[in-house]
Amino acid sequence: MKEPIYTVSRDYRKEIADDKYYYARSCIRQNFFPGSEVTFLRVLKENLGRDIWDDPHHTTCTGIGYHSDVVPFNTIQTVIARQFSLMTENGYENFVASCVTSFGMYIEITETWKHHPEQLEQIREYLKKATGREFMIPKNIAHTSDIVYKFRMRIAEQMKYPLVNRRTGQPLKIVDHIGCHYAKMFPDKGEGGAEFTQVLQGMIKAWGGATVDYPERRHCCGFGFRQYLVQANRGYSVSNSKKKFESMQPYEPDAILTNCPGCAMFLDRWQFVISEMHGIRYGKDNTTIPVFTYEEMAGLVLGYDPWDLGLQMHQVDPRPFLDKIGIPYDNDRMYKTKTGKNIGEYIPQQTR
Amino acid sequence: MDFGFSTLEARSIDFDKFDGRILRYVLQYEPSLLVCLSCGGCTATCSAGNLTDFNIRRLQLMLRRGEVENLQTEINKCMLCGKCLLVCPRGVNLRNVVMLIKKALVHFKNQEN
Numbered sequence: 001m002k003e004p005i006y007t008v009s010r011d012y013r014k015e016i017a018d019d020k021y022y023y024a025r026s027c028i029r030q031n032f033f034p035g036s037e038v039t040f041l042r043v044l045k046e047n048l049g050r051d052i053w054d055d056p057h058h059t060t061c062t063g064i065g066y067h068s069d070v071v072p073f074n075t076i077q078t079v080i081a082r083q084f085s086l087m088t089e090n091g092y093e094n095f096v097a098s099c100v101t102s103f104g105m106y107i108e109i110t111e112t113w114k115h116h117p118e119q120l121e122q123i124r125e126y127l128k129k130a131t132g133r134e135f136m137i138p139k140n141i142a143h144t145s146d147i148v149y150k151f152r153m154r155i156a157e158q159m160k161y162p163l164v165n166r167r168t169g170q171p172l173k174i175v176d177h178i179g180c181h182y183a184k185m186f187p188d189k190g191e192g193g194a195e196f197t198q199v200l201q202g203m204i205k206a207w208g209g210a211t212v213d214y215p216e217r218r219h220c221c222g223f224g225f226r227q228y229l230v231q232a233n234r235g236y237s238v239s240n241s242k243k244k245f246e247s248m249q250p251y252e253p254d255a256i257l258t259n260c261p262g263c264a265m266f267l268d269r270w271q272f273v274i275s276e277m278h279g280i281r282y283g284k285d286n287t288t289i290p291v292f293t294y295e296e297m298a299g300l301v302l303g304y305d306p307w308d309l310g311l312q313m314h315q316v317d318p319r320p321f322l323d324k325i326g327i328p329y330d331n332d333r334m335y336k337t338k339t340g341k342n343i344g345e346y347i348p349q350q351t352r
Numbered sequence: 353m354d355f356g357f358s359t360l361e362a363r364s365i366d367f368d369k370f371d372g373r374i375l376r377y378v379l380q381y382e383p384s385l386l387v388c389l390s391c392g393g394c395t396a397t398c399s400a401g402n403l404t405d406f407n408i409r410r411l412q413l414m415l416r417r418g419e420v421e422n423l424q425t426e427i428n429k430c431m432l433c434g435k436c437l438l439v440c441p442r443g444v445n446l447r448n449v450v451m452l453i454k455k456a457l458v459h460f461k462n463q464e465n
Contacts, residue, residue, distance in 0.1 A: 234356070276355075277355065
């Protein structure tokens with residue numbers, strides 16, 4: 001399939017490895033939206049035929065602790081050096097992080113080592129003393145959304161359900177939300193840079209949808225670690241999201257697509273919270289706006305079962321979006337495992 | 353449902369609601385307000401501030417941001433003792449500023465009627 005024409009400034013074109021990835025999972029994503037990571041691995045292995053190693057031995061990157069001033073910089077560098085040593089040990093050179101915060105940390109630390117080689121030597125020593133391990137710096141560091149973006153046209157070739165409203169035939173209007181740590185810290189490490197980030201809108205366009213540009217498009221979702229870690233401070237977090245929702249409301253988006261685990265969580269959760277607090281909903285005709293991760297979106301267009309993708313874990317009901325595309329789903333299976341065991345029910349906000 | 357936190361309004365200035373008439377009126381007769389550096393010395397020594405939530409520093413901030421809806425209520429809390437102008441490091445005549453706001457409110461109210 002021919003790629004749609006788009007322009008990315010030469011300074012912000014990113015090299016993304018083609019195959020043989022070492023996969024580092026996200027603390028948040030595997031708890032809140034566990035289906036996303038499973039779907040990513042499934043798409044890469046089954047649909048794209050890539051080699052990816054999902055290593056059970058790696059740990060958290062400790063990015064949340066670092067950004068909350070709990071974990072010192074030397075500690076996080078050593079933890080990340082251990083992840084790299086696991087990658088080296090397994091024979092991989094391309095590192096793929098599932099979390100935008102982790103991705104930001106891997107970039108920040110490798111950039112630090114580039115400019116301060118003495119720091120790198122210090123960390124090598126720390127890791128050797130602590131674990132006896134040695135490591136290579138990855139040849140290529142990418143975020144998982146980069147990989148999906150790279151193969152978006154291959155996914156489009158296998159697409160069963162394009163992002164088109166089946167009743168009107170019009171492309172669905174989708175808001176993209178890029179996690180701040182993806183390209184705001186190191187703009188040249190994200191495709192399109194911080195302002196004109198292509199990674200999600202490239203997917204939306206390739207899969208038949210339309211992107212929405214709105215005033216607060218690049219505003220933080222509210223997942224700033226210091227904004228939500230203490231419960232009493234979470235007003236700052238929800239207010240950030242509220243500002244974004246108010247800004248996107250006039251454009252009546254059909255869905256929100258995110259590439260950061262935290263953004264997906266809070267843009268989903270805070271819609272429920274704002275609705276409970278103030279009785280306000282931001283979708284068309286007083287509905288809430290479904291939020292998806294890019295893996296879920298890829299799974300949907302490829303025709304995966306919505307409940308295998310874990311869409312029942314969302315607090316905003318995704319079913320109106322599925323209806324718009326015409327994706328079939330079984331309501332009775334929504335809260336059941338494959339063996340028929342009930343996983344506990346939740347009445348989604350939209351259908352109350 | 354009590355979540356243990358609530359939403360906050362953005363502190364961005366809404367130019368559609370910005371009312372700079374009172375600020376311009378005050379500056380016309382008391383230009384010393386222009387040199388205020390918002391140190392808060394006035395608020396720290398304020399007699400009314402000891403007894404109520406009156407905050408003269410916030411008052412001038414509201415004025416500059418064109419937020420005049422609550423100005424009348426706020427201004428009525430001032431006892432006009434003048435201690436603020438004694439401590440001001442920039443010599444701003446804050447007592448006069450308060451008096452001018454009172455005058456301006458009456459002036460613009462009469463104009464509207």
